[in-house]
Amino acid sequence: MSIKLLPESVTNKIAAGEVVENPASVVKELMENAIDASARSIRVRVEGGGKGLIAISDDGDGIPADEVALAITRFATSKIDSIEDLQRIHSLGFRGEALASIAAVSSLRVQTRSRAETEGSELICEYGKVKSITRKGFPQxxxxxxRDLFANVPARMKFLKLERTERSRIADLVLFYALAYPFLHFTLEMEGRTMLQTAGNGNQREILAAMYDVDAARQMLEINLDEPECRIHGFCSPVGLTRSNRRDIHFFVNGRLVQDVQLSSALVNSYHSYLMVGRFPIAIVFVEIAPTEVDINIHPAKAEVRFADARAISGKVARAVRLALMASSPAPVFNASLWTGSHSESPGQPEKSLLYPEHPSVLQFPTPAAEMFKEKDQAQPALGLENPIPLLRVIGQVGGTYIVAEGPDGLYLIDQHAAHERVLYEQLLVNRLQKQDSQLLLEPLLFAPNAREAELLVSVEDTLNEIGFQMEAFGPNTYSIRAVPAFMSHTFSLSILRDALHELDEEDPSPVAKEKEEILIRSICKGAAVKGGSILSKEEQEHLVRQLESCQNPRTCPHGRPTMIHLSVDILERQFGRKGSR
Incomplete structure (x- = not known):
């Protein structure tokens, strides 16, 4: 096959594919153009998840009439003039590719008026071909x-996600830029509904409340490290506010949203020894550095950057986060009674443990413990169980994580978190089948989901109601949770629901309804189950083991991890080198 030049229509589509990956890419490029144009107000309207319509308006500088046609030409830009300018870029855009790429794969209408003009211009372009340019009256x-993004590129259209997913991407993006530019007014409308409207007053915590919830916004710690080489600022979560993945860790470099594995790892490592395995912080970090110290021209969509000294910047991010964490940590309280010998108990009362002070019960008893043991202690394993376990005698707890029990055939080490997950999972399934009662909360919990979470919540609302939750709309973008499954009324928290929605959102492509319900229920059980490191009373240990014995599938948690390890008498004798090993 001979070598030949590709037609302009083909090269434009190839170039567009590098810059415009999905509707959120379009929103990003047009918002950045508005910010570069000194806009004070940016309005985003989306229909059909961005596939049908994306409309973005601003009150920025506008485009002069004699430059409108040039604006949608590749490599036409007002941001730089020479190669030297690439070393000192202060704007978000600079290549002159965004509008040309968008125009190549959509039906584009541009209405604009510059500050110096009294009359505006309108350009209509159909998939790279300019149809008309007219003068009209428009505001500055x-x-x-x-419209109809990727309609002329079926291969690209095929790889777009569900409308729900595309809307979520756009909503997240607008929120991030609203946080990065808090003095600008941002409005987001989706499918005719206003999802976000910022005051533009510089209050970033108001925007954090829209991203997460009011309580999380209050808890977030401020990051602030000001050094000659760079400034690191933003927000990170306290150790009690975590997520099940890294999705809520974000970085801006010189006002540009970027992905950086090294920075992310440095931030997560700052929480080393603070968080449980598998838990991650929430963080939005802004890095301000001299343009000469960072190369932003390494990724078609400018989603990645390269620092002149990446190790130094990562170290500064880690230090800034550690300082925020240390500032939030209360000083330990000295308990003099442990040292003066003044510890005493009332006559006739057992001495309390100094090693494990009193703590609230982490396992909830649906029935009084005495009645439960009266019924369960003599019970035999139910018929029809998959790989049942024998009746066990609880010996104690190791490391606040594993229950040690003896059976007729040896020793059992039970992972209390995995075991409780299994128990909760089967109880939720029974709730769903038998329509068991919910437990009304003394005070309803108010859940303020962000745009992505709200869409997910609507998609699983019926399932939540079936397993015992009762919730209803409570004003704009807020839900009131009035009741939860009875057996988790004392252990349920909003973070459990939020993590479940996030885990559901990780499924890609979106699962069918039945799989979605299964993911939701499993995740709720994971969040509500007693955690490793929790000290259980002997009664709680007994109760958990008795419940596990009654499960249909007691040997694995809902995610497939083992709930227990069995050490037979034969294995023990072999390990100890005893004679007569069986």
């Missing part, structure tokens, strides 16, 4: 309407 600023 620009408005871009992008």
């Amino acid at each position: 600023g620009s408005r871009f309407e992008v």
Whole structure:
């Protein structure tokens, strides 16, 4: 096959594919153009998840009439003039590719008026071909309407996600830029509904409340490290506010949202020894550095950067986060009674443990413990169980994580978290089948989901109601949770629901309804189950083991991990080198 030049229509589509990956890419490029144009107000409207319509308007500088046609030409830009300018870029855009790429794969309408003009211009372009340019009266600023994205590139259209997913991407993006530019007014409308409207007053915690919830926004710790080489600022979560993945760790470098594995790892490592395995912080970190110390021209969508000294910047991020964590940690309280010998108990009362002070019960008893043991202690394993376990005699707990029990055939080490997950999972399934009662909460919990979480919540609302939750809309973007499954009324928290929604969102492509319900229930059980490191009373240990014995599938948690390890008498005798090993 001979070598030949590709037609312009083909090269434009190839170039567009590097810059415009999905509707969120369009929103990002047009918002950055508005910010570069000194806009004070940016309005984003989306229909059909961005596949049908993306409309972005601003009150920025606008485009002069004689430059409108040039604006959608590749490599036409007002941001730089020479190669030297690449070393000192202060704007978000600079290549002159964004509008040309968007125009190549959509039906584009541009309405704009510059500050110096009294009359505006309107350009209509159909998939890279300019149809008309006319003079009309418009307010100062620009408005871009992008319709039928990728309609001329079926291969690209095929790889777009569900409308729900695309809306979530856009909502997240607008929130991040609203946080990065808190003095700008951002408005986001989706499918005719206003999802976000910021005051533009500089209050970043108001935007954090929209991203997460009011309680999380209050808890977030401020990061602030100001050094000659760079400034690190932003927010990170306290050790009690975590997620099940890294999805809520984000970085801005010189006002640009970027992905950086090294920075992310440095931040997570700052929480070393603070968090449980498998838990991650929430963080939005802004890095301000001299343009000469960072290369932003290494990724088509400018989603990655390269620092001149990446190790130094990562170290500064880690230090800034550690300082925030240390500032939030209360000083330990000295308990003099442990040293003066003044510890005493009332006559006739057992002495309390100094090693494990009193703590609230972490396992909830659905029935009084005495009645439960009266029924369960003599019970035999139920018929029809998958690989049942024998009746066990609880010996104690090791490391606040494993229950030690003896059976007729040896020793059992039971992972209390995995075991409790299994128990909760089967109880939720029974709730769903038998429509068992919910437990009304003394005070309803108010859940303020962000845009992505709200869409997910609507998609699983019926399932939540079936397993015992009662919730209803409570004002704009807020839900009131009035009741929860009875057996988790004392252990349920909003973080359990939020983590379940996040885990559901990780499924890609989106699962079918039945799989979605299964993921939701498993995740709720994971969040509500007693954690490793929790000291259980002897009664709680007994109760958990008795419940596990009654499960249909007691040997694994809902995610497939083992709930127990069995050390037979034969294995013990072999390990100890005793004679007569069987």
